[in-house]
Amino acid sequence: MKAFAQLFLALDETNKTNEKVKVLKDYFNSVPDTDKMHMLALFSGRKPKRQINATLVRNWAIEASHIPYWLFEESYQVVGDLAETMALLMPQTDQTSSKTLTEWIAEINDLANKTENEKKEWLLDSWAMLDNQERFVFNKLLTGSFRVGVSQSLVIKALSEISGLDAATLTHRIMGNWQPEIYQYMELIQEQGAADDISRPYPFFLAYPIQETSEKQRSAEELRASLGNESEWQAEWKWDGIRAQLIKREDKIFIWSRGEDLATDKFPELHPFLNALPDGTVIDGEILSFRNGLPMPFNILQTRIGRKNLDKKILEESPVAVIAYDCLEYNGEDIRTTTQAGRRSVLEKLQATTTFPEIFRISALIPFGSWEELATIREQSRAMIAEGIMLKRKSAAYQVGRKRGDWWKWKIDPLSVDAVMIYAQKGHGRRADLYTDYTFAVWDGDKLVPFAKAYSGLTDQEINKVDYFVKRNTLEKFGPVRTVKPELVFEIGFEGINRSTRHKSGIALRFPRILRWRHDKPKEEADTLETLKALLGE
């Protein structure tokens, strides 16, 4: 555990990519193979199962810290991270422990069959033999809130340099369902992949944005200058659903979402068409709610995400279908290096023979003669319930991760209104102890009605100024939330707007964020609820 805690600290202490890779390599070179696999699992989002519920961990930590409950809560507000708060508040210890990461995780997993008293005794003993930094990562393991400030691609880079295997192969080999207790390091890095797990998805290929923000509009000329001849590109709508990979191998089907969650059971409507596909087929596509052959806004799909039981009502109200983008495996063969155009014709052939054309759809190609024409077509995105346009180079291979060059997303500008900030709450992580989470309101007569929360869009400097304002203009405190003097006006951007019965304002926004601070506008000139409702387009 000392090595793992040190790894965490060292990664925190540098902002430079090369140094991070060096730190990761040093770690890999200094720990046993089983630790390497556990680290890989953790750094790729595979958390150990939570064996003690968070409330108990918190209560026992308060007990070990000898402070009142309320002071613990306020400390948590300041630190913005539960594992770190607990680590900081506990008294220093003079014991040490030389247990490895593997041993600690095994102990955590063993807790499953223990009584509450046994768990408590184990936890208090464990805390007492760890120093601050070790406690912090230990608490992260325990509470399952494991997030690291280093991308998976850097971990892969380090591993690739050590093992001599290329990054794309390694990325693929750590996808899908595997357990660090079973998957061996030697298996991972061997030259020829062994009989691979049949559920394993391919790493997703992600598009780069053509324009970072709406202020930096790209013209047709600029597109021509950077992308070249129109005829080298295919254009499709950019759909707003759940990006997924659908697998049929050895008579079994698997549906993976982009977050690498196995979601096969969440979409029973897709099973018949998947089962009918030939063995050894992998499709990349977008899952959306459809009614009468038309895609529905994301919020309809959202109602069924996260539900444990999909009852009849949900399946009727929000039936799903797939819009297929690509084919990655055909006849059991990885065809990712085939050209975009080549893969497209494989996909078209597959889709043409399906007996479920309503469920297994294909992403239509948008015919266009010039960049100017495509720019005009893009204006219709919102009416198509699309987020914009995707551009794919016809000669492109299906690559790993977000890569510049061959796949571009050209999103439409967000909708926007000017709104007044009325509540503020402290953020987490690097925004700890700063007021960074705001609630915004628009006018309804002479009242301000809250309609959206937004966390992002301001610069660090602006955040500091808003924080300073909040601390000096608090009207009331409700737990961690402060009601602030309505005064600051911001332009709030969002991708979509829908009616909602769950919100006071009667509307719900998709991806609200702050576009800019309107220093020039007094609160009286903020927009009204009527303006917002007009955007519903009903």
Place this chain on the structure above:
Amino acid sequence: MAKKPLLEFTDRGIYCDKGRFYIDPWKPVDDAVITHAHGDHAYPGNKHYLAHHFSKEVLLYRLGDIRLQTVAYGEKVTKNGVEISFHPAGHVIGSAQIRIEYQGEIWVVSGDYKVEDDGISTPFEPVRCHHFISECTFGMPVYKWKPQIEIFDDINKWWAGNLQNGAATVLVGYSLSLGKAQRILQNLDLSLGKVYTHGAIENTNEALRRNGVQLNPTERITPDTPKEEVRKGIVIAPPSSAGSPWMRRFQPYSLGYCSGWMAIRGAKKRRAADRGFVLSDHADWDGLITAIDATGCECVYLTHGYTATFARYLNEIGYNAREVHTLYSDDEDPGMPEAPEFAGEQNSETGASKVLSFGEDLGEAGGSAL
């Protein structure tokens, strides 16, 4: 009628009506007693200043031609029958707690303080009193400092590592020009190399040297200083220079950041420094409680910092604590915009100060900083 307290919290600062003087006023007054020479405690525009000997040259350098009287620790000055004396606060060189006595009633104003001996400021001494006005910048139990020897050990190791990698070493930190700069200077392992200073810091160093303070040798960075030489040493610079063209010319460099706020991972990441060192000139949680306990006071008034939380905790463990809002800024917080300005109020000293009830936010008195 209830007896008027010896010290009051007004919209100009802490006021002693009997002695007719203010302590660390933030609006111009006739008679100001200054705990230390930081900008949020020693404002310009007062007619007369009383401070510690060691604050003299820094105050003159910062505030120009002022009427200034200085005293030694423990020396007594009487104003209108009220006895004033300065006692070491351990915050920075020349920093003091102000002890006020009148007819047997004793008040102490802490100013900013820390209880650990930093090797350069006169170490903090507890002063027995009836009423104690204390800062509590780090009045949260998550702030617990390690002994500075461990921190400087880390800093020296980091410096040595940079020397090996051929990178320049740059240290920044808040309230650094007076305080941390000298503390760091006195605790670095000078066998590793020379200490180079940014002009803003060297000006303060020179003022302190004029004041007779013995500091380790430093070299002011000028446009002619060869960067190959700088790379063999260590640079001490104000945080505003981080990432500036001034600093970029030392590339490649490693940037270290010294502040108590570095104790929290989120705050550390926000600074985007290569290294964060938990080094503060304020008392930590345990230090605050020890200091307050040692005064034996009947009542403690908490000024800047986590006042509400700390007051509640002290009351729960048996102290009589109250929260007071002041304009003293948290001088270690880079997030803090410039102190509010008081343009147009420069002539207000003729009017009587408005006495504010405890808990009223003086931040409002100066208007919003936005």
